[in-house]
């Protein structure tokens with residue numbers, strides 16, 4: 001059964017996508033604001049929902065988040081400027097900068113704007129303190145374990161470069177005292193795609209770290225990592241259960257400190273993954289030995305997740321001429337892009353093993369829709385093979401609006417002239 005394409009609850013259906021992609025004449029990212037609003041509302045019980053904008057940093061998406069009361073996390077100078085351009089205010093806690101290292105230009109900008117820093121290394125605290133004594137900080141703790149949908153998205157434990165190692169908190173405290181830094185809270189993000197078992201473990205780790213650390217603080221952050229059902233029929237995360245576990249941890253921290261403590265959450269994927277699709281056109285169909293290949297005009301420079309992590313994205317088809325595509329008459333197909341790399345395949349396992357997908361028989365000119373690509377889709381695109389970035393459209397109340405024009409090849413070349 002095709003996912004979403006017959007769904008009239010969102011704009012990500014055949015009726016809306018076909019005219020749009022015909023008009024743009026090339027691959028296109030399309031989002032539906034209503035899905036994002038729905039996901040935001042599911043996290044309402046957290047005191048602060050902070051969007052990890054690395055998942056989808058288009059300024060118009062950031063504006064939508066801000067209008068809905070969501071705050072933002074930035075991980076680079078570019079992401080700070082994006083947050084500011086979207087109207088997030090410096091000075092307060094609208095924007096938090098999270099990183100394990102801090103370069104000179106970023107440091108200068110953070111100091112000038114007084115944007116709180118979530119420090120992932122003790123060195124960062126020293127560098128910040130020297131330039132900006134009294135600056136507000138969070139401590140990102142690596143609790144010594146992690147978990148992710150791929151080894152590459154596991155951000156805890158000794159094989160991950162992230163965070164301040166849990167037994168180094170005394171060193172962090174020393175730096176905080178030396179530069180009179182203002183400690184706002186403790187943060188843990190152990191990876192993307194965290195399951196309930198690891199969640200309980202990280203909640204316990206948070207409570208014991210706060211107790212051991214022995215410092216007063218106003219907030220704790222649960223980080224991000226909430227998974228989404230990429231596979232059709234997969235169960236979605238229960239946000240009430242998720243909140244309940246963290247709320248209990250917050251309560252234990254508050255009991256220990258003797259005052260209320262705010263609870264933040266910092267999702268990227270959960271807020272935007274299901275809001276977006278990539279639509280690409282079939283440009284060649286070929287049989288190679290036992291394999292049936294469907295080649296489209298978008299590559300891993302556009303959607304990197306399958307090549308990078310072996311990530312699964314549901315793929316459905318739209319006939320260009322409006323003919324009915326029969327879902328019951330499918331062909332096991334390898335779906336690949338135009339790049340000069342064998343790894344430019346959208347149907348593959350982690351490690352590169354090519355897989356097939358049962359797709360209706362498509363012809364040159366038809367379209368394939370890559371679902372749930374609103375997170376880490378456009379934001380991870382590159383210019384590899386000198387391919388310009390694709391345009392982005394946002395549906396609001398059923399109406400599409402272009403929120404990024406396509407990059408031009410002239411713009412790429414101009415950097416070298």
Ligand code: LLP
Pocket residue numbers: 052055098153155189191192193223224225226266267268269270305375376
């Ligand atoms: N907070 C911190 C400190 C993070 O490092 C991340 C993700 C998040 C929040 C948001 O995680 P999320 O809720 O989106 O899982 N490119 C990979 C994901 C890398 C995530 C890196 N950090 C992917 O496509 O799955």
